[in-house]
Amino acid sequence: MSAVPTEGAVDVAALRRWIDAFAGDVAEHQEELTRLDSAIGDADHGSNLARGMKAVLAALDSERPATAGALLKRTGMTLVSTVGGASGPLYGTFFLRMGTAAGEVESLDTAALGAALRAGVGGIVARGKSELGDKTMYDALAPAVDAYDAAGDEVGAALRAASDAADRGRDATIPLQARKGRASYLGERSVGHQDPGATSAALLLGAAARTLG
Amino acid sequence: MSAVPTEGAVDVAALRRWIDAFAGDVAEHQEELTRLDSAIGDADHGSNLARGMKAVLAALDSERPATAGALLKRTGMTLVSTVGGASGPLYGTFFLRMGTAAGEVESLDTAALGAALRAGVGGIVARGKSELGDKTMYDALAPAVDAYDAAGDEVGAALRAASDAADRGRDATIPLQARKGRASYLGERSVGHQDPGATSAALLLGAAARTLG
Amino acid sequence: MKKLINDPADVVSEALLGIAAAHPDLGVDHQNKIVYRADAPVRGKVGLISGGGSGHEPLHGGFVGPGMLDAACAGEVFTSPVPDQVVAATRLADGGAGVLHIVKNYTGDVMNFEMAAELVTADTGVEVASVVVDDDVAVQDSLYTAGRRGVGTTVLLEKITGAAADEGRDLAAVADVARRVNAAGRSMGMALTSCTVPAAGQPTFDLPEGEMEIGIGIHGEPGRRRVPLAPAREVAEMLVEPVLSDLDFTGGDGALVFLNGMGGTPMLELYLMYNEVAKILQKAGVTVVRSLVGPYITSLEMAGCSVTVLKLDDELLRLWDAPVSTPGLRWGR
Amino acid sequence: MKKLINDPADVVSEALLGIAAAHPDLGVDHQNKIVYRADAPVRGKVGLISGGGSGHEPLHGGFVGPGMLDAACAGEVFTSPVPDQVVAATRLADGGAGVLHIVKNYTGDVMNFEMAAELVTADTGVEVASVVVDDDVAVQDSLYTAGRRGVGTTVLLEKITGAAADEGRDLAAVADVARRVNAAGRSMGMALTSCTVPAAGQPTFDLPEGEMEIGIGIHGEPGRRRVPLAPAREVAEMLVEPVLSDLDFTGGDGALVFLNGMGGTPMLELYLMYNEVAKILQKAGVTVVRSLVGPYITSLEMAGCSVTVLKLDDELLRLWDAPVSTPGLRWGR
Ligand SMILES: Nc1ncnc2c1ncn2[C@@H]1O[C@H](COP(=O)(O)OP(=O)(O)O)[C@@H](O)[C@H]1O
């Protein structure tokens, strides 16, 4: 079952560019992510994701998946197998569910990409039981998929809207008191700090807007 | 066998004033002694001597020895039993031997005090096998008893000469490389530091010059 | 950062090489970063596995051996192991009677063990039960937290449950013992200093001279509150009081008291603290029948300690006293 | 200064209260600051005592028990005990077959034990033999030093000699085993940080980021030289090389390798270091038959480690493997 490429659609090569760009952004912001996780966590979010995305690039290089589903699922499985911590199962599940939703196709149109993203975020909620305002990556991802859907048919515009919403969601975690993950142990002391997972989630959407648009 | 008090002689009360003054000087210089011992030792010389001299004062208060020998021996035994480390046996032996040499007398004339001091220093050599130039308390004490003997009959002048010689001996430890005690483990790194034991020994002679003269 | 390491990325794998070299009774799967009993699986015995981020040594690898764990998975420093490791450890530990997963209550640990259990059940048919340790009274179990953290009680639970498995009980019974231990144990910890995650390269938080953190976990994270440095006797009050107010000792049960060092605090201070803790417990009418003092569940080189009190009944006491032979805890053989 | 203490002057006596509370098998003479086997003296057995400054825990009090020491004297932090303590410990340990004094080679320790032995012999008629441990290759035994320091080998010597005493040998024979262990053991240590003597209130020396001390002892003193911080594999070379160049392994004897933590270095790093040490020994053709990894002879909260290599013959190996039951080392019972 192979899809007919559509004008403006996101193909496997573009998805690969997204993953590459996210890996690059994570490497570049590794110290910042760890610094944020030092304030309200255990100082490993940057190295966790950097290790995982390095492994993802290696896996994709050796396997060269031919469909969107295969590429996204390989990404998810590699993250599950190499990251650990909270973010490993969460980002891993995100990509696994996104890949399953995308299916064995060579490209995704705007609606299919949106549905896949929403499925991925649904996976995070299923795994992490996160709710809006818990001060997690979900606080960046939830508004992002909503903004994507609201933005209309053009994939570039939709992703830019999603990325902007993720950035705002990330910033909005600062005043929140954490209710999930390690930061919740800090109680009120978690207030005033930006959530590291929301920060990496905003990087993920930013990379998407740059590469898939 | 009780001695007839001589003019200018050092009686039990004076010896007690010496011990009191030394205890006071040690308390006052405790941090300095420990700081010197930090540079080339294990950072305890000040607290070791302070603990010991506090115990000595308590022992002398409760016992009130009536003779020079009894007072000096009680001081030595208390130091042996409360200081530990290298300086405990060394200062302890110093006072024990000094007390034995002084004998059960109520006062000491200049010669008897000199002989007692020399016996005490001999005890340190016997215990510690120290030689001149080893960078130890002996480097302050040896020139002190020599200067005492060379200074003539007047006890005050003799003690001031001894104290001055002890100060010079203490200062002369600075350029030496240690060959005894912990400082010797440092090899050449012991050069350039004043020996803590020589410093406390100079305090001992200084207190003698102030109180017995 | 001052550490006896080579490349920060290799810390865990190189430490595992050292464990393998130092302990011929243990096997190490370097690929999966698993420490296991060289004679695993033990036929007919329920397998016990645990795991978590590294940096808590001797937990968990140092508690592998007869009478305690069959295998332990080492994650990166302070990072839960991945499901693949847990699956491999489960296979190593399965002697046909099923495997108990001992999981400390952290989002990451719980999710990774959960995924592993799903995979094991789907792929291998090995029976798996899980127990989640959540004994840290610094954290209230509420809507506003991820629940209590698993800290000191983990050590006691691994020992006692290991003895229960040694007696040949079945998986449900072994899991039941583990849950009873968890229900009977409470902990509270504090830090004098932060620690440095090797990959991060600098202290996780800044703790000035004259201040300490109360209510810390074991991942170098800040605690519940920062207070002025206090004498040991006051620190002991701050730790014991919340533990006791959460455990009911009116039944006259004895207690196992565990004074744990966080890694950088020497035994001299731990014994001094134990004295303070023991005095408070005595005043509170708690009879201490067993004790454990030392660094057993640590947070790298952090200075500080935690107090765990475990209410003992006759059975738990007997299981605690049963022989154990691991690098970290050993008696009776 | 950040420590879990009350008044710095009470650290040792309060820690002894904790030891007494935590270890019902041990007796503590609080007046004389002695830890002893609660069942001491053991009739007909040579008594083994040791002692030294505090701050090296578990050494020596943590090595009191069946198979190892009968009693240990605790001095002030880093300060040798006084003769009165040693006399009292000798009395406690004497079961009629005489008492061996195990003394680390420091001027203070040697003099205080010497005075005690003189007093014991004069006052009580208890037969006393002494063995002085001097295994630290950082210090050359020459006119320019007080001889080599006693460091890591002390732990191994106390264990092995304790087993020899358990076999019922007489004092001369037990002392002979002790001297053989000392002759066969060599150590070398290093520090990443200084430590703080409680009574001094600040670190003994200043060791900036990026630098370390090589050739340290166990009293927080600076080492033989200060060098730039290096990876673990180079640190291992700096420690093992001087040890091996001082021990002859051509006879094909096996080795007991002891990687000791100085107090503030966590097990994760110690195992990593042990791996480096084991690799170097293997390359040098040394067969490691036993190992010990952990903080057993420490320097308060100092970060760092030491390596001890002990050449084993069949007898020393058998005595090392014999049962021991102390807070610090325990196996076989
Ligand atoms: N239950 C959860 N649901 C969604 N996201 C979560 C949850 N728990 C934690 N997170 C996210 O994970 C991030 C931390 O990831 P990371 O530091 O890699 O793992 P760990 O907390 O195990 O050290 C947090 O900043 C938060 O965004």
Ligand SMILES: Nc1ncnc2c1ncn2[C@@H]1O[C@H](COP(=O)(O)OP(=O)(O)O)[C@@H](O)[C@H]1O
């Ligand atoms: N063999 C010796 N002979 C004379 N004095 C010595 C000898 N060894 C050490 N000392 C003196 O002892 C002092 C150190 O005393 P102290 O710090 O109290 O004991 P320790 O070295 O055991 O910690 C040194 O500064 C030195 O003057």
Ligand SMILES: [Mg+2]
């Ligand atoms: Mg984290």
Ligand SMILES: [Mg+2]
């Ligand atoms: Mg000293």
Ligand SMILES: [Mg+2]
């Ligand atoms: Mg983590």
Ligand SMILES: [Mg+2]
């Ligand atoms: Mg000393």
